[in-house]
Structures are given as structure tokens and as C-alpha cells.
Amino acid sequence: MDLQNDIVVRGKSYEMPFSKGVLARSLTAAGLKPSIAYRIAWDIYEMLKKENVKVIDKTDLRRRVYYYLISKNYDEVAKKYLLWRMVLGRRPIVILIGGASGVGTSTIAFEIASRLGISSVIGTDSIREVMRKVISRELIPTLYESSYTAWRVLRDDEENKYIKGFERHSEAVLTGVEGVIDRCLVEGQSVILEGTHLVPTLLKDKYLENAHVIFIVLTIYNEKLHKMRFYARGRVSSRPTERYLKHFKIIRLINDYMVETAKKRGIPVVENIKISETVEKCLNIITERLKTMIELEGLSEEDMLEEEA
Ligand SMILES: Nc1ncnc2c1ncn2[C@@H]1O[C@H](COP(=O)(O)OP(=O)(O)O)[C@@H](O)[C@H]1O
Ligand SMILES: O=C(O)[C@@H](COP(=O)(O)O)OP(=O)(O)O
Structure with a gap:
């Protein structure tokens, strides 16, 4: 050259x-x-x-x-x-892409990152791995489960046990997630965090109120389509399709819970059918939020x- x-x-x-x-x-x-x-x-x-x-x-x-x-x-x-x-x-921006397992949070997060030139994408399951190294199974048994199996280690047979288990599991991971968000905001570094542990009702208000933090929840309303995504993933990754199909009913409950709680907290929900359309919708949501951020600065x-x- x-x-x-x-x-x-x-x-x-x-x-x-x-x-x-x-x-x-x-x-x-x-x-x-x-x-x-x-x-x-x-x-x-x-x-x-x-x-x-x-x-x-x-x-x-x-x-x-x-x-x-x-x-x-x-x-x-x-x-x-x-x-x-x-x-x-x-200005640092933190984009959170939440959604039940298989709805496409990692796929969409990587697409958005490459469009925007954000070099850091972190899956909440990676943060979960770090948390497992520092917190013992005895202390937080749900942390050692998956989002859809955490109910198995609850102490009592609680009402609504699938969602309770999911919440306990996610709560522990969110401590790590919040650490990453804090660090990025202080360092002025943009990041995209994605995964099932980004539960609308569990994330502290101070993040939802921060103009630099943009939260989007993904969903697939159609059960059949959601199921098919696990077959697609199973073909190209080491994550066995059967495992997710076995727990599919609970994953669907988690999906519904994410949507319901997102709506309650005013977090936008985007259905992920076609990748290009999902990315477009997410970019529009992010752009609108950025406009508000700049307006707040009076520029x-x-x-x-x-x-x-
Ligand atoms: N809009 C889409 N159209 C077709 N396949 C998709 C779409 N979004 C994701 N996928 C595929 O579905 C599977 C699950 O997506 P993934 O991003 O791994 O989900 P998650 O991170 O939410 O568990 C992957 O094989 C992925 O390539
Ligand atoms: O706990 C869970 O739901 C999934 C989250 O990962 P994604 O499917 O969202 O990538 O992790 P698993 O324990 O199956 O490896």
C-alpha cells in the first residue's frame, strides 16, 4: 500500500x-x-x-x-x-439487549456493534462464568444453574417457582453486569451487554434513568419459530438443541415474563424475525434515545x- x-x-x-x-x-x-x-x-x-x-x-x-x-x-x-x-x-453509551434464551440477543448485539463500530460486546453468560469463580455453589446455588433450571435449587416449593428461580439466578449475575456498566461509564467506554439475565424488573432505577444506558428487550412471539432457533444454533455450536427443547416451556415463560416486565417499565420490546429488520428497529430506538441525550446537553x-x- x-x-x-x-x-x-x-x-x-x-x-x-x-x-x-x-x-x-x-x-x-x-x-x-x-x-x-x-x-x-x-x-x-x-x-x-x-x-x-x-x-x-x-x-x-x-x-x-x-x-x-x-x-x-x-x-x-x-x-x-x-x-x-x-x-x-x-460519550460512552451502554446498550443492553435482553431476552430469553434463543430469541437472538447475541446475534443482534453483534450486528449492532458492527454497524456502530462498538468493539466491546459482552454476554451475560460470560459474566456468570466469572461470578461462578468467586461465589461458591453453597452460597448461591441458583448461580450454578441455567436460567431455566434455577427453580430446581430453590429452598421451598414456591409459587411461581420457574420465574422465582430465574430471578434469583439473574440477580446474582446482575451484580457483575452492574459492575461492568459502572466501569464503562466511568472510563467513557461504550459497550453492548446481551443476554437473558438483563431482567427489566431487576435492573436498578439509576441505570434505567441514565441517558447513556439504552435497554431493549427482544422477543419471538411465535413458539414454533423460537423452537426452530435452537435447531439452527445446535447445528453450528456445541450447545445441544435437546437441552433447550427439554426446557422449552420454561424458556417460553421467561420470554413472556421479559416482555411483560419490559412493558411495565417502559422498555421497548422488539420482535426478532428478520435480522436486518430487527437491527433497523433497534438502531431507530437507540437514535431516538441519543437525540434526547444531546437535547439534555442543550446542543x-x-x-x-x-x-x-
Ligand atoms: N432474526 C433471525 N433470523 C434467523 N435466525 C436467527 C435470527 N436471530 C438469531 N438467529 C439464530 O437463532 C439462533 C439463536 O440466536 P442467539 O443469538 O444464539 O440467541 P440468544 O443469544 O438470545 O440465546 C442462532 O443460531 C442464530 O444464528
Ligand atoms: O441460562 C441460560 O438461559 C443460557 C443463557 O445463554 P443464551 O442461550 O441466552 O445465550 O445459558 P446456558 O446455561 O444454557 O448455557
Whole structure:
């Protein structure tokens, strides 16, 4: 690669060669189709080349992209693009994707992460593994179960035991989850957390009230479709389909519980049928929340264009 002839993009603390792929991805996140996004990234690259630009400041590049989009009548995309660049560059966001086992939280979390360029995705089952290393089975037996088998180790045969077991199991994992959220907010690091343990009623109010924390619950209303996802997963992972089918009734109860409690707490619920549509819906929800966050900061579009990238 001839770096001599490349355009360099200069950020506050680093420089990188101009990448049409990176620019195209941020345009896709703002709602453009990948083919159009790539075309526009290419146009902007050509424009800079023609003007013989060798180094461009990130803030200038952002401004150029914004006005170029406006000139092509992509006003809404321009606004979204600006919002995303502003937020992801300078402000941490924590995206929580909850949902019962098999509804697609890991799939959708990774898709959103790649669209937004967020490099950190953490599954709550990984956090559960860490918690198991530090908390003994004797102390919290439900932690050593799965979300759908935790009821087996409850002390008494309680009413509503499947959900009670699920809650005890998730409560322990959530302590670890909240630690990760706190750390990311303090360090200014964006992250996506996903998994069945993100129970709407158990997450503390202070997270739900934080403008930087965005919570979405996924569901599949159709039982048959949900079941099929375990067959699909079983083919490509070491997680045996039979295990999930055996406990499917309880997993469905958990799915219903997640939806019901999300609605109660005003958390958006998205049905995951087609991946692209689910991602689109989630990105729209996230964008709306980011708008509120920026409004709370009292920033106008002009301020966003001027803010150092
Ligand atoms: N919208 C979708 N359409 C088709 N298959 C999907 C969709 N979302 C997820 N899947 C597949 O369903 C299975 C379960 O999804 P996964 O993300 O592992 O669920 P979870 O993390 O919620 O347990 C995986 O094989 C995944 O590839
Ligand atoms: O407890 C549970 O429901 C699942 C959560 O993982 P996902 O299916 O949500 O990825 O973990 P398991 O114990 O089956 O490995």
C-alpha cells in the first residue's frame, strides 16, 4: 500500500489513513443502504483527492460528510450521521439487549456493534462464568444453574417457582453486569451487554434513568419459530438443541415474563424475525434515545458540527 499517496485523517490523539470502508459503515449506521453508503464514501474520497487534500482533521471530515449528504437531499441521514459521530466519539453509551434464551440477543448485539463500530460486546453468560469463580455453589446455588433450571435449587416449593428461580439466578449475575456498566461509564467506554439475565424488573432505577444506558428487550412471539432457533444454533455450536427443547416451556415463560416486565417499565420490546429488520428497529430506538441525550446537553446542530471530533 502506498501510504505516501493516502489521505490521512487526523483525530485528537491519532492519525489513520482515510478508509472508505470505515466511512461507509458509519453512513450505513445512519440509515443508508450499504451500496449507497459505499458510493458516497467513494465520492468524498475522490473529492478530497481532487482538492489535493493530504491531511484532514476529523471534525472537518465530519462537516464535509454532513454537507455532502445535505447536498444530495439525504437530510435525515445527515442528522443521524452527525448524532452518531458526536455520541460515539465522545460519550460512552451502554446498550443492553435482553431476552430469553434463543430469541437472538447475541446475534443482534453483534450486528449492532458492527454497524456502530462498538468493539466491546459482552454476554451475560460470560459474566456468570466469572461470578461462578468467586461465589461458591453453597452460597448461591441458583448461580450454578441455567436460567431455566434455577427453580430446581430453590429452598421451598414456591409459587411461581420457574420465574422465582430465574430471578434469583439473574440477580446474582446482575451484580457483575452492574459492575461492568459502572466501569464503562466511568472510563467513557461504550459497550453492548446481551443476554437473558438483563431482567427489566431487576435492573436498578439509576441505570434505567441514565441517558447513556439504552435497554431493549427482544422477543419471538411465535413458539414454533423460537423452537426452530435452537435447531439452527445446535447445528453450528456445541450447545445441544435437546437441552433447550427439554426446557422449552420454561424458556417460553421467561420470554413472556421479559416482555411483560419490559412493558411495565417502559422498555421497548422488539420482535426478532428478520435480522436486518430487527437491527433497523433497534438502531431507530437507540437514535431516538441519543437525540434526547444531546437535547439534555442543550446542543444544537451547529454545536455538533463544531465539536472537536
Ligand atoms: N432474526 C433471525 N433470523 C434467523 N435466525 C436467527 C435470527 N436471530 C438469531 N438467529 C439464530 O437463532 C439462533 C439463536 O440466536 P442467539 O443469538 O444464539 O440467541 P440468544 O443469544 O438470545 O440465546 C442462532 O443460531 C442464530 O444464528
Ligand atoms: O441460562 C441460560 O438461559 C443460557 C443463557 O445463554 P443464551 O442461550 O441466552 O445465550 O445459558 P446456558 O446455561 O444454557 O448455557
